[in-house]
Amino acid sequence: MPRLELKPCPFCEGKGVLLATEQMLPSGPNRYYAECMSCLARGPVSSTRKYAIIKWNKGRGEDA
Ligand SMILES: [Zn+2]
Structure with a gap:
């Protein structure tokens, strides 16, 4: 299975693209x-x- 990688930013071509996490509710699922x-x-x-x-x-x- 190929490893998924984030491509460079389409707007500034920057390579510092990270996968961020947010949680809408304290006990809710991560997004x-x-x-x-x-x-x-x-x-x-x-x-x-x-x-x-x-x-x-x-x-x-x-x-x-
Ligand atoms: Zn960018």
């Missing part, structure tokens, strides 16, 4: 999104790490 450390662009929020990465990469408009 994940990619965030660029350079321009603070955020990717789509997803309920899993995997889809947060996939959605971010798709946001670039390129084939994965």
Whole structure:
């Protein structure tokens, strides 16, 4: 199974893209999104790490 990696930021081409976590409720499920450390662009929020990465990469408009 290929390892999913975050692609560089589509806005500033920065490579400092991290997978961030947020929790809407104290006891709620975690939600994940990619965030660029350079321009603070955020990717789509997803309920899993995997889809947060996939959605971010798709946001670039390129084939994965
Ligand atoms: Zn950026």
